[in-house]
Amino acid sequence: MTVRQLSLPALINACLRQGVPAVGLWREPVLSYGLVAAATLVRNAGLTVTSLCRGGFLTAEDSGLRARALDDNRAAVDEAAALGTDTLILVSGGLPAGSRDLAGARERIADALAVLAPYAGERGVRLAVEPLHPMFAADRCVVSTLAQALALVERFSATEVGVAVDTYHVWWDETAPAAVARAGAAGRIHAFQLADWTTPLPAGVLNGRGQLGDGSIDLRAWRRRVDDAGYRGPIEVELFNEDLWARDGETVLAETVERFTTHAW
Amino acid sequence: MTVRQLSLPALINACLRQGVPAVGLWREPVLSYGLVAAATLVRNAGLTVTSLCRGGFLTAEDSGLRARALDDNRAAVDEAAALGTDTLILVSGGLPAGSRDLAGARERIADALAVLAPYAGERGVRLAVEPLHPMFAADRCVVSTLAQALALVERFSATEVGVAVDTYHVWWDETAPAAVARAGAAGRIHAFQLADWTTPLPAGVLNGRGQLGDGSIDLRAWRRRVDDAGYRGPIEVELFNEDLWARDGETVLAETVERFTTHAW
Numbered sequence: 001m002t003v004r005q006l007s008l009p010a011l012i013n014a015c016l017r018q019g020v021p022a023v024g025l026w027r028e029p030v031l032s033y034g035l036v037a038a039a040t041l042v043r044n045a046g047l048t049v050t051s052l053c054r055g056g057f058l059t060a061e062d063s064g065l066r067a068r069a070l071d072d073n074r075a076a077v078d079e080a081a082a083l084g085t086d087t088l089i090l091v092s093g094g095l096p097a098g099s100r101d102l103a104g105a106r107e108r109i110a111d112a113l114a115v116l117a118p119y120a121g122e123r124g125v126r127l128a129v130e131p132l133h134p135m136f137a138a139d140r141c142v143v144s145t146l147a148q149a150l151a152l153v154e155r156f157s158a159t160e161v162g163v164a165v166d167t168y169h170v171w172w173d174e175t176a177p178a179a180v181a182r183a184g185a186a187g188r189i190h191a192f193q194l195a196d197w198t199t200p201l202p203a204g205v206l207n208g209r210g211q212l213g214d215g216s217i218d219l220r221a222w223r224r225r226v227d228d229a230g231y232r233g234p235i236e237v238e239l240f241n242e243d244l245w246a247r248d249g250e251t252v253l254a255e256t257v258e259r260f261t262t263h264a265w
Numbered sequence: 266m267t268v269r270q271l272s273l274p275a276l277i278n279a280c281l282r283q284g285v286p287a288v289g290l291w292r293e294p295v296l297s298y299g300l301v302a303a304a305t306l307v308r309n310a311g312l313t314v315t316s317l318c319r320g321g322f323l324t325a326e327d328s329g330l331r332a333r334a335l336d337d338n339r340a341a342v343d344e345a346a347a348l349g350t351d352t353l354i355l356v357s358g359g360l361p362a363g364s365r366d367l368a369g370a371r372e373r374i375a376d377a378l379a380v381l382a383p384y385a386g387e388r389g390v391r392l393a394v395e396p397l398h399p400m401f402a403a404d405r406c407v408v409s410t411l412a413q414a415l416a417l418v419e420r421f422s423a424t425e426v427g428v429a430v431d432t433y434h435v436w437w438d439e440t441a442p443a444a445v446a447r448a449g450a451a452g453r454i455h456a457f458q459l460a461d462w463t464t465p466l467p468a469g470v471l472n473g474r475g476q477l478g479d480g481s482i483d484l485r486a487w488r489r490r491v492d493d494a495g496y497r498g499p500i501e502v503e504l505f506n507e508d509l510w511a512r513d514g515e516t517v518l519a520e521t522v523e524r525f526t527t528h529a530w
Binding site for chain 1: 404464467480
């Protein structure tokens with residue numbers, strides 16, 4: 001998503017040229033390229049798929065909508081397995097239209113995880129519940145802190161359900177470092193993503209993530225925390241940023257590699 | 266600020282006509298009208314000033330800037346006393362330019378409160394530290410949760426330093442209800458403000474607060490929590506909203522009274 005201006009083949013080639021050994025993919029470009037073709041392309045290039053983004057949106061109250069969401073998440077699990085990644089990122093979903101019941105929405109996520117976790121486990125896919133910044137609590141993700149995500153996933157097996165730690169979402173939270181340590185000790189950090197925090201935020205606040213080093217987050221400190229928690233998995237850089245998308249994709253990828261080395265190594 | 270399109274005399278008259286017995290004021294319009302004139306105007310109308318907004322911005326590292334911030338906060342305390350309100354709202358300040366040290370910035374706020382609390386106490390003014398939504402952590406307020414604000418103010422006397430609870434900033438936080446109860450039991454809720462959460466957020470995210478009832482916050486539940494915590498002070502409605510500011514001020518005030526009655530009574 002950091003370089004969504006690149007087609008899947010162009011992305012793979014750019015990764016190879018820039019020495020990036022692994023890549024996180026999103027469902028939409030994979031499905032539009034073709035699932036089997038995408039899996040073949042990545043595998044033939046010798047790249048690893050770190051994770052698939054994203055399932056989730058599990059907060060609907062309506063039973064028809066809930067059934068559809070579960071179906072969609074089972075499909076996402078199948079796609080992850082086909083791509084050869086062991087991790088599906090989940091963005092839990094916001095409040096249903098007109099609802100003000102955050103606690104109820106959070107409980108419905110747990111209900112859905114109870115259905116999805118064994119389905120994923122049987123296919124060798126781990127679900128990674130990603131807490132999103134509290135500014136997304138109403139419309140995108142009612143799971144707002146790492147502690148909250150952890151309390152949710154601890155009801156399930158660590159081999160099936162864990163958390164995704166994204167610096168953009170947790171950097172402000174002084175309780176997050178302890179939650180990282182706890183999640184790591186339990187083997188529940190299933191993904192680790194970097195993005196920097198820059199202001200002012202754009203309208204809608206979705207596409208304002210900062211290039212590494214441009215913002216307020218001590219990325220190296222977060223890297224160290226996650227390392228110290230025992231995480232040895234891939235580190236993804238996930239930037240939604242209109243300015244980056246407007247530039248040449250491979251230039252942005254090369255810049256991102258350089259920033260990663262400078263600020264998070 | 267909810268009806269900042271109204272001049273101070275127009276605001277006072279609108280409050281009298283709409284049956285609003287008390288009003289929170291901001292420093293800038295008060296100072297531009299004249300402090301003594303403003304105090305006289307409000308007092309002669311028989312209105313109470315609930316609080317003065319705002320002091321704070323106490324996170325600078327530079328000693329000259331810190332001294333200036335303390336001077337400005339002492340002036341704000343004096344203005345609060347002159348207006349006859351016992352509460353000065355503090356917005357703590359964001360990260361200094363180029364800094365990534367949230368913990369250090371939070372500690373400098375404590376250092377400043379140690380200087381300001383006795384000054385305020387001697388003048389009959391309580392400082393109310395307001396946690397701001399985490400989306401403001403970088404550029405406006407490094408105190409992001411009620412629990413964090415409470416941990417900060419508990420180092421000082423409750424008669425001098427407490428917290429301001431604003432639904433807009435804390436609604437997403439499942440740990441906030443317990444913090445409200447703790448703050449109330451300690452006599453540390455010094456202000457209570459209502460605003461609703463609506464999306465999408467506007468660019469810069471500052472002026473997107475929703476009119477009561479238009480958004481995702483269960484305002485009545487928060488009112489009840491604060492009531493149950495023993496708070497008996499005024500309830501302010503503080504909306505920063507370009508759409509509301511573009512309308513006739515007294516119409517907005519009347520609508521706000523009606524919404525308050527419907528959604529928070």
